[in-house]
Amino acid sequence: MKTEIRLSIAERTPFAGGMEFGTTGPYERIKGRVHFAVDPGEQAYSGITDLDKAPRNEKGLVDYSTDFLILKPLELEKGNRRIFFDWGNRGNIRALQFFNDAVGSNDPQTLEEAGNGFLFRRGYSVVFAGWQGDLLAGNGRFLMDLPVATDQGKSITGLVRCEYILEEEGVTTQPLSGWASTRSHPTVSLDTRQATLTRRQYGDSPREVIPPDQWMFARDEGGSGLDGVSKQTAIVPSDSNLYLPGGFEPGWIYELVYTGKDPLVLGLGHTAVRDFISFLKYDASDDEGTPNPLGSGMIEKAYGWGRSQTGRAIRDFVYHGYNEDLKGRKVFDGLLPHVSGAGLLWMNHRFANAVSPAGQEHEVHHNCADRFPFSYTETTDHLTGKTDAILKRPKSDPLIIHTQSATEYWQRKGSLVHTDTRGNDQEPPEGVRIYAWGSSEHFADPKMIRPSKGPCQNFSNVVRTSFFCRASLDHLDLWVTQEIAPPPSRFPKRSDGTLVDGPEWQNQFPNIPGIAIPGGPAKLPLLDFGSEFEKGLLSLEPPQVLDTEGYPTLVPAVDDDGNDRGCLNAPMVLAPLATYTGWNLRARGQGHGAKYQFSGSTIPFPETPEERQVTADPRASILERYPNAESYVEAVRAASRQLVEERYMLEEDLERCVEWAKDWDRLRHRIRLP
Numbered sequence: 001m002k003t004e005i006r007l008s009i010a011e012r013t014p015f016a017g018g019m020e021f022g023t024t025g026p027y028e029r030i031k032g033r034v035h036f037a038v039d040p041g042e043q044a045y046s047g048i049t050d051l052d053k054a055p056r057n058e059k060g061l062v063d064y065s066t067d068f069l070i071l072k073p074l075e076l077e078k079g080n081r082r083i084f085f086d087w088g089n090r091g092n093i094r095a096l097q098f099f100n101d102a103v104g105s106n107d108p109q110t111l112e113e114a115g116n117g118f119l120f121r122r123g124y125s126v127v128f129a130g131w132q133g134d135l136l137a138g139n140g141r142f143l144m145d146l147p148v149a150t151d152q153g154k155s156i157t158g159l160v161r162c163e164y165i166l167e168e169e170g171v172t173t174q175p176l177s178g179w180a181s182t183r184s185h186p187t188v189s190l191d192t193r194q195a196t197l198t199r200r201q202y203g204d205s206p207r208e209v210i211p212p213d214q215w216m217f218a219r220d221e222g223g224s225g226l227d228g229v230s231k232q233t234a235i236v237p238s239d240s241n242l243y244l245p246g247g248f249e250p251g252w253i254y255e256l257v258y259t260g261k262d263p264l265v266l267g268l269g270h271t272a273v274r275d276f277i278s279f280l281k282y283d284a285s286d287d288e289g290t291p292n293p294l295g296s297g298m299i300e301k302a303y304g305w306g307r308s309q310t311g312r313a314i315r316d317f318v319y320h321g322y323n324e325d326l327k328g329r330k331v332f333d334g335l336l337p338h339v340s341g342a343g344l345l346w347m348n349h350r351f352a353n354a355v356s357p358a359g360q361e362h363e364v365h366h367n368c369a370d371r372f373p374f375s376y377t378e379t380t381d382h383l384t385g386k387t388d389a390i391l392k393r394p395k396s397d398p399l400i401i402h403t404q405s406a407t408e409y410w411q412r413k414g415s416l417v418h419t420d421t422r423g424n425d426q427e428p429p430e431g432v433r434i435y436a437w438g439s440s441e442h443f444a445d446p447k448m449i450r451p452s453k454g455p456c457q458n459f460s461n462v463v464r465t466s467f468f469c470r471a472s473l474d475h476l477d478l479w480v481t482q483e484i485a486p487p488p489s490r491f492p493k494r495s496d497g498t499l500v501d502g503p504e505w506q507n508q509f510p511n512i513p514g515i516a517i518p519g520g521p522a523k524l525p526l527l528d529f530g531s532e533f534e535k536g537l538l539s540l541e542p543p544q545v546l547d548t549e550g551y552p553t554l555v556p557a558v559d560d561d562g563n564d565r566g567c568l569n570a571p572m573v574l575a576p577l578a579t580y581t582g583w584n585l586r587a588r589g590q591g592h593g594a595k596y597q598f599s600g601s602t603i604p605f606p607e608t609p610e611e612r613q614v615t616a617d618p619r620a621s622i623l624e625r626y627p628n629a630e631s632y633v634e635a636v637r638a639a640s641r642q643l644v645e646e647r648y649m650l651e652e653d654l655e656r657c658v659e660w661a662k663d664w665d666r667l668r669h670r671i672r673l674p
Contacts, residue, residue, distance in 0.1 A: 021120035037061035048267035049536030050149035080123030087306030091141030106140030131269035160260035184240035185260030195258035218243040251591035267348035278325035311340025324396035341412025342374035362594035374416035406582025407442035415554035423552035436491040438567025439580035441600030455590040461600025467653035498566025525550035574639035636661035
């Protein structure tokens with residue numbers, strides 16, 4: 001039987017009001033859905049958990065579909081004949097934010113949503129498509145329609161474990177998945193005695209069991225009342241919600257283990273990407289004769305980018321061999337996984353929760369996404385004896401530029417990308433570059449105006465890094481098409497003292513008055529999820545901890561200001577106004593003292609020598625570094641020029657950095673100097 005693909009195009013309109021993007025000209029917006037019918041017996045689908053248990057159509061094939069959006073040159077011959085695929089993060093478009101500095105939108109149509117036009121000026125056909133099959137409708141997310149696996153028509157059941165950490169008081173109801181955007185695996189029974197709900201203050205604290213008569217599988221359908229009652233509450237039984245009458249205490253870790261049913265075949269997310277990009281790259285039309293919207297023979301190369309969850313998706317995609325299509329051809333020529341840390345995906349598993357972050361110090365504990373192999377280079381796991389690598393298929397492996405922020409070292413085990421499992425330095429393969437963006441944070445919103453604290457002790461990290469995205473893509477294109485290698489990898493190393501453990505880092509970090517610091521990076525123990533884990537089945541939840549120390553996680557060393565060494569640092573870090581970190585600690589009442597999710601910190605320098613003396617701050621004041629605002633601008637200009645000359649930044653971004661630096665970069669730094 002032949003795997004089938006069919007396009008259903010719903011909209012075809014001009015993009016950005018017909019704006020001309022340099023020599024590429026105007027762009028066209030194409031929106032629709034792609035339908036697949038796949039043969040479960042075909043080798044290319046053999047690794048998908050529970051595909052053999054999915055319903056078949058009259059041809060014996062398994063049907064599924066996903067949303068897509070294409071922004072392409074109106075005249076394809078004026079484009080650069082390349083696909084740029086955005087592995088949308090949790091169903092959301094991200095590439096236009098981080099390459100074009102645009103406002104976020106899941107249905108970009110306007111000039112504002114085109115941002116600075118970088119991807120369009122370069123001539124890319126920009127493609128978005130859903131790959132995460134457990135997302136629910138809302139906010140314009142890209143959705144999939146996946147089959148439910150059954151045991152000859154009967155519900156499949158199994159253990160499900162979820163965590164919940166709230167930041168607001170008075171919240172009583174949570175979806176079982178833990179995320180409003182994500183489908184929950186329904187519980188087989190509303191009897192809470194058949195499940196276990198616990199809570200604990202910190203990740204390593206003892207679990208406190210919440211008695212089954214103190215919570216429900218239900219939801220609070222509160223609303224407006226009558227007869228003088230401003231608000232009424234209705235508690236409705238629900239197989240997909242957790243109800244805690246007293247409310248969740250902010251900052252505490254709640255964990256639910258229950259028996260769920262009706263798992264989706266989530267592993268089809270990888271084949272959706274593979275087969276859709278392969279179609280756009282190689283085929284003239286779909287199986288019903290609908291022409292390829294990118295033309296016949298018009299695409300020469302395909303690149304992909306993903307950040308955070310989707311950076312892990314890229315690593316997982318390549319590791320499991322999906323970069324080779326059904327005819328043995330390479331799908332992506334180059335890939336750009338960003339802020340993935342050392343993780344893979346929790347997706348091709350029965351009862352997976354694909355939206356889930358892979359695990360930090362205080363959130364999402366013992367997630368199977370963080371598992372060996374961690375690096376692109378072949379390594380032997382000293383704890384298990386296994387030898388493996390992300391890249392192990394030379395015929396289909398793409399060129400890779402892996403980028404990560406300082407946060408990945410603190411929360412996402414980022415050092416394991418370039419060390420062995422004992423923490424020793426390990427150089428990446430010839431076809432890989434690794435750039436660690438020092439003193440930056442995970443999200444690094446290009447559109448941030450003023451930083452906030454949220455549930456944290458410090459203001460969020462304000463370091464701009466989107467220009468590194470643009471340079472990385474240009475380098476990847478030159479590498480693929482002209483064999484012009486990118487500049488050398490830049491990441492901290494044990495050998496030169498720029499990669500250190502927690503105690504070493506604590507001894508280096510300046511003693512800034514009033515600033516609490518973390519004890520070290522998030523740990524990575526060795527876990528056992530049961531004997532059938534390699535088949536996609538998790539039979540131990542929570543998993544058994546085989547080695548609490550597990551794999552060493554290391555962080556960049558810091559200078560006298562507390563800023564990272566040994567990394568590719570942005571102009572704002574090379575000419576600093578503050579200490580910028582990849583970590584931020586939770587405030588009192590929010591898991592006090594634990595690191596918060598993916599947030600970094602901005603810890604301003606004292607502004608004047610007098611302030612420095614009064615506060616006993618060991619760091620030089622701003623005016624001791626830069627006599628006036630103009631000298632700060634010139635320091636940023638010099639740092640930017642250095643990065644341009646070293647090829648880590650594009651010439652066009654130098655003046656952007658200088659413009660941001662004017663007037664002390666006041667909005668981001670809250671500086672009061674004239």
